[in-house]
Amino acid sequence: MGDRSTAAPAGFDADRVCAAAAQMRRDIVTMLEKAGSGHPGGSLSATDIIATLYFGGVLRHDPSDPQMPGRDRFILSKGHAAPALYAALAQDGYFPREWLDTLRKLGSHLQGHPDMRKCPGVEVSTGSLGQGLAVGSGMALGMHRDWARGDSASPAGREPQVFVMMGDGELQEGEVWEAAMFAASRRLPNLVAIVDNNTLQIDGHLDDVVSLGDICAKFSAFGWFTIDLADGNDVVEANEALTRAVAYDAGPVAIVAHTIKGKGVSFMENQVGWHGKAPSAEQLAQALADIDAAAGVAERKGC
Amino acid sequence: MGDRSTAAPAGFDADRVCAAAAQMRRDIVTMLEKAGSGHPGGSLSATDIIATLYFGGVLRHDPSDPQMPGRDRFILSKGHAAPALYAALAQDGYFPREWLDTLRKLGSHLQGHPDMRKCPGVEVSTGSLGQGLAVGSGMALGMHRDWARGDSASPAGREPQVFVMMGDGELQEGEVWEAAMFAASRRLPNLVAIVDNNTLQIDGHLDDVVSLGDICAKFSAFGWFTIDLADGNDVVEANEALTRAVAYDAGPVAIVAHTIKGKGVSFMENQVGWHGKAPSAEQLAQALADIDAAAGVAERKGC
């Protein structure tokens, strides 16, 4: 990991992102245990990329002004990973941490799936899989026109970006490919799709349900520039991939991130059964111990 | 064209298929003029392949027994090309030719889009684009299981096939790619998709609306064996492609057939305006003259 700090662009602090990711993991398992239902597996696989977006300086946004003009947008198309998003938003100051305790409860801002009308920082409501990339394409198109026309300022001086995170199983939805064709045909320079390629869906391994085969090849054939992110749970690699994707402006970019479902919680990793089940109190204790241990190791290793 | 008769497999009679295609074209333009509305362009581009299926010995079926067990199935997923299907079915003896005069009229067997409950020989009702490949996959799966189990006889001794014809614009529908993933994952050996790649949709050239790019590459990336049919209006080439597709049994096959929209009617060829408009009486006369002239030329050239 010696070359990480050199590979990472200025402004990216791997330690800070790792620590933020660890805190997100703690929050995820804790809120799920409190809620008694929800989706840990796909929240934990996505955590490091979301942490990189929010705490690695990739996403240009302002928690004190969620509707800031010219901001980047993040769409969690795989809305069932809401706990990961809520954990990031809380840690970033979009809303009080206490809200996390209300996840999935009557009257909560934190609905089972992200509700843009109830939770600041949620750019669009999701939960029905397969819809985020189309919405992101429309957003990217509108934002690109505003930018090209000079109607839009960006806090970073670069063109505002739209990041859409999808599950790998989610790619089985045809609407994703409709959106892929559309975005490629319009050569949207500010659209980044991130596939959380944890190889599992609800009913099992993707290859045992309906195989996605080579996901990069599919996006390539649909006219996208693709980046294979070998370890989507490594924040340095994630940052590199996201930075490259932002820089690429000849069209939309798909990052296919190889991740581990349930990452960071020993008994959840690669377990299809932990897709949509809350941990018990004992399991939570074990999960928190796992997360703390990994965070400690990471600290010792300088990450 | 000298090598055509050698290239064609035994049983295939190019002259007969050409003549049948010419008659289909006459029937198509005639019935559309009578109806006063309908879709000539995509009917004419598909005519030669449909003629090859029905009159070239590719499709194993029995007009006197439309529900014959073990028959091949043809699904016209691009249902707006119904006139081409009706012309083939009438010529093949599925129903009296007089029905053609009733196209799109109140009480007709020949609805604006194929209705399986009203017209014998229509395997499944279509009209809403993008649905035929999924239906064909389900059919192919069921038929393959019956065949593998020995529950199904085939009149030809070979495994019964499902042919699904789609428009190129139709491929913009996401459901097509859902079905493509599914069929590939099940390695359906008896499923053949035929893309009528006439390069036009309603609002213009595909490349000006939403480009499909390299269609073969897309099907390849989705796990299909593909055949590029350079001239989908040439019945000999069409027969070769279809014969190869039937023979291939390691998975589903996509034939991408390069065709000319409006083929055979001078003023309709490659004209986007003739997607969904009926010819006037004078235009019909011109169209029939074009078709007859081409048929005469073909006869002289030995096709």
Place this chain on the structure above:
Amino acid sequence: MADTQTQSRPARATREAFGETLVELAEQGLPVVAVDADLAGSTTTKKLGAYDPELLVDVGIAEQDMVGVAAGLSLTGRIAFTGSFAVFGTGRCYDQIRNTVCYGRLNVKVCPTHAGLSVGPDGGSHQMLEDIALMSALPNMRVIVPADYESARSALRLAARVDGPVYVRMGRAKVPQVYDAGCELSLGGSCLLREGTDVTLLACGVEVDQALRACDELAREGVSAEVIDVYSVKPLDEAAILASALKTGRVVTCEEHMLAGGMGSVVASLLSERQPTPMRMVGMRDSFGTSGSFEELLSHFGMDAAAICEAARSLLA
């Protein structure tokens, strides 16, 4: 207000209002954009594209993507209008309209054309007779069913003006003009077209014309029919309907739509809960359409003026 001399002006289709009104709104500086799915010529959104190519986004034959792209555009401050035919522009993208547009209360106007029997010869697969049911069941959605070209223009202006999801149902059939240019529809409004005392005819869309004809015919028989255009199917003008039902004591609903979930069923629910009143419902009774001309089909399926008269007579019997 409405001009009841319906025969004086040329018949026009409601869809003809679409592209024209979008251009007018764009000219007024409203940030409108149309998203269509390979039917920009048929829906007439092409006119907006001719005015400014940037304002028409054609996503190809991909209705789900159409709604998603419109949703995304609305989230950049635009007023996004979707197109396509009613059968595909609602049914093929219902979940997208539900979970992205309505759940998020986005500023998307679902405005397909070619609703109902107006696609005639295309047949039952294309004749959308459930769209009002689909759209009315959706929270946050407003449903407007204009009767003619001028009221369609007003409906589209209204849709642009109010924030959030609106459904405007337009057709392909040329229908006689009922309204004057510059008429103003409102959310939750209705329009009293003929006053009467014996029976109330509540109509929307192309059935307004049929109801007016029925009113004339009934008048010849000595029956005084009140005709109300309930163009705002959701929210419904409950006060006007209750008042008229109280006055006449008999209600006939007239819609070019499936009875299940249609305007008539909403009226029946309202009356049953608030003021039970004998009713007859004119509309499609649980059947697909079929190929034929629009006029043939209206009478074939019992939705023409004659059918309305018969319904009214049976209430008066």
Place this chain on the structure above:
Amino acid sequence: MADTQTQSRPARATREAFGETLVELAEQGLPVVAVDADLAGSTTTKKLGAYDPELLVDVGIAEQDMVGVAAGLSLTGRIAFTGSFAVFGTGRCYDQIRNTVCYGRLNVKVCPTHAGLSVGPDGGSHQMLEDIALMSALPNMRVIVPADYESARSALRLAARVDGPVYVRMGRAKVPQVYDAGCELSLGGSCLLREGTDVTLLACGVEVDQALRACDELAREGVSAEVIDVYSVKPLDEAAILASALKTGRVVTCEEHMLAGGMGSVVASLLSERQPTPMRMVGMRDSFGTSGSFEELLSHFGMDAAAICEAARSLLA
């Protein structure tokens, strides 16, 4: 027939009936096949796959393809049951159900689970409250809404037995058992659960239990309520409803569904046309659901026994 001693047996979810009944039908030699969309465990179709892997086809997260594949399988002589959650298994594939399954009158049974508020904490995006409206508006579709585990088993057996499209609505919430094993539902049937004279409670699905509780509560207040399970929402048991409405003169409809296009609106239409009767409708009033437990939500949105009692009282006032 129904056992009205509802408290004696453990509560079970209607979805639990799905896989089990499919296995039973397969064992009887019926050519059933289930097509699911990455929810085979949740819907319980996995049980059919465990019985014979060939009989469960999992198409992944692709509801449109699910319906298409089921349609194709039905065209090879199989009785095809689709799965998924109600919100996705109807709304995401409405056009496929419409134009392929219903228009072609195919032997496909649309049987998603997790309908209504029963998905509780998942929230409004997942709480399908429009499926009855969507499916009832479709020609050739029959709509069955079973109240409990045993009647869901019967509904599935019925669906397998009748040719053509059938919708069976199942939920995730455990509800007390109302019916005995071996009860027999019929198309167009209903079940009189309690006889009464003052008010008729028409209920379907999970609301049958709530209506029975309301009946008990009303009885304590001296009100005699008749409770009818109108599990066959389409076709509707018109004769039974008209007779009961005539007897009691007051009708309360109870459904865990949007009022627009729901069972109540069909009843309102029937009564308005044939026999106007004062009604109250218990159900969802034009709002999305929200996260919470099933029981909390039933009371939060006014669909519990208390709400039914209140509706009945207001009719009696």
